[in-house]
Amino acid sequence: MNTVEFSSLPLKTALLENIESLGYTHLTPIQAESLPHILEGRDVIAQAKTGSGKTAAFGIGLLSRLDLSSFKVQAMVVCPTRELADQVCKEIRQLARFTQNIKVLALCGGTPFAPQRDSLQYGAHVVVGTPGRLQEHLQKQSLRPDHLKVLVLDEADRMLDMGFADIISDIISYTPNHRQTLMFSATYADPIRDMSQKFQFKPISVSVETSHHDNPIEQHFHQVEKSKRLNALGYLLAYHRPESTVVFCNTKRECQDVASTLTTCGFSVQALHGDLEQKERDQVLVRFANKSCSILVATDVAARGLDIKDMQAVINYELPWDPEVYVHRIGRTGRAGQKGLALSLCSEAEMNRVKALEDYLSMSAHWDDIAPFKIAYEQRFEPPMITLWIDGGRKQKVRPGDILGALTGTAGIAGSDVGKIDVFDNQAYVAIKRQSSNKALACLKNGKIKGRSFNVHKSQWK
Template sequence: MSTRSFDSLKLAPAQLQNLADLGYREMTDIQAAALPAAMAGEDLIAQAKTGSGKTATFALPLLSKLNPRDFGTQALVLCPTRELAAQVASEMRRLARYQQNIKVVVLCGGQSIGPQIGSLEHGAHIVVGTPGRIKDHLRKETLSLGRVSTLVLDEADRMLEMGFIDDISAIIDHTPQTRQTLLFSATYPDDINALSQRFQKSPREISVTAFVDDSLLEQQFFICQRNEKLSGLEKLLHRIRPDSAIVFCNTKESTREVCERLLESGIDALSLNGDLEQRDRDQVLVQFRQQSCRVLVATDVAARGLDIDGLPAVFNYDTPRDVETYVHRIGRTGRAGQPGLAVTLLAENERHRLDAISAYQGKELAFEVLAAVPTAKQHMPRAAYATLAIAGGRKDKVRPGDILGALTGEAGIDGKAVGRIDIMDHVAYVAVDNDLAGQALNRLTNGKIKGRKFKVRKLKGQPRARSRGSTGRR
């Protein structure tokens, strides 16, 4: 039996069948290295990036210990952002399908606390959330952590970077000392070690070296003057013309500056940073996923937990400050057997960062002089879709088929012109061919969905940030 086979773990036969049904064929590097110790009940401090399979690494041991008949909170997963918490909870529900009635509740800011309190009143085996909102529930005494047997700190480095250390400490004080604590971090700065020493018991240290698969991911580097970066990024996007791309910046101010320049050059772009309210963040991400925006300009923290299927390209407008962050960024493309492209702009005085990346990967990486790259004859095409927001969602019993039926029925839109549909609790988003968006908006506004009238609007432009004074990293 292969040591990468899930059969080598002490998992219930029903869970093994569930894993096979979900397409889990063999363990990833982090799973093979960490799961045996985690299943044995040991504390872990593991270095692993998004997309490495770390959710299953903590979910499988956690689920194996759950008592389905006890609706007290038996596991707590702390995440830095709402997006990551939602992603983790979704995967945990899939992994928990082999057991009946396992309840996973997400507790994050940016949404009303009332419905969350209502959910908790009916019990929750697993709670996934952000530190600030978890602390709110503890203060209101609407959440009890006295029966937690597993605590997970996911992307702990980002939680510390975002200033959550005091909240994390206060939350952990509410959990039993007998708990198992699993700490995951993409990078491993000194304060992660300090956090581990405070809250873990003789943790097993697991580090899976991140690598770049040259068969899937092409890396390109361009040297330019610092004041040529904006025009250089514009030139490369028009030349490469990816279907979609994430452009990474180191500061919030850079995301705004870059996004404005791209819009001026005719590139459909939106920025994602910590100045946006949660509702606006959700709308930006929906538009990017629905391809009504081609380029997302983001900071590392804002993009944490953002997982886009089939992302063809990543651009580093600002070179990351450490090699691990570089590998984490470019690892968002070239995944699941699909080819990817990672493009990095380097100012003349940043060549040492290319040397560091080369040394980390154990190979020499070539670069081009940006000024020598010819200007593209064609511009990057506009987004294929527009996103319509419908004021009715999951809580209103609205389903994707209802929206598709309204568009192809009363609205008379060809089904091929309808793209992705995303249903939230109180709002739904649908991508419609740009040329037909006006017709679809008019027909939905004046027609009905599932026999009911809903307000409908077209999402347009960058949401207004709550503050423009800060230039921090979030």
């Protein structure tokens, strides 16, 4: 496929300039196939995975349709998880920087309902949310989609897998018939086709074929006795030394046990499983995404919606039963043209799972030996960043720019030493390069952010 530049699209000059300022020059394959149809106002069903550039495709499309003089909800994006909704929100806000007047509002479960209801009273152009919370706002009439122009169903297959079919149908029943409906799904299974037939009008089907053989992910398999699996995991982490790794376990208990053992042995680890409270989950994901924690040990259910850039490796502590789950797991590395590494441990009793994978992917497994390794305490390759927690967030009018300004202004910390900044309702997190973390902590503790003093400390979550 020939490369297509954004400048060739019929976009507003200010939007185009902002897209270019974000470093986007050429369209990804899914953008090149879908965006022209989206800009024409057609319904589109697109087969696209997370990391393919799909968010920018529908984000640019819906921003092009907005009437900024009207603070009515004109676009709605439905996402399967809060994490994905937050990521979509952030990307749309970035794309919308060409004007200060566009209001994008997140409506997700796991956070209080009333503040969202109050924000909706002041109006919004775009809402991004999870199915249950969007349905609740529609039923209580705090969200009125009478002026909706664009409806986006993001990761539609995952929403169906999670049992949201009836809720999505109910959400759509509140929307105008004359709307543009965009569906993005990693698969074209029958339930997705049925949903498209039910809710879309003469949709354009878009699919960018990606060959398994062209995959930028290196896949290696290691046979190991079940009793030596933890030692083998320690060897892989010590040998490859990835800066950012997800270790997948099949059960919550196994997940917690593996994370606890690795922590005891000096690795920088966080566990992500279904027993975590939403606030704990947010903290774990913030720390992992901003590179102040190197290893995330997770179950498949807890990792839904996880989209971390520059993830260097995925390790299957135990292979899943379903080959498609394996593909979803390893697809979290090797994104945006980067090389990825997928390492899998399996015992002799699990060889039938490897055979199923070989058949599913039409490939032969590449086997590597594991050298003897003893799990023992040792301070191991600390992560490059430290996270600082700030006792103030959106409700206190704290913005990422305010935190960055406080650090790079009077403190004189180089902007290159400041990493990812995450602002929630009542707290914020900023990643700082390890060598500058003490200076940054002193600056924020003793100084002010936006003219106010806040409690600040290094985050040490276990």
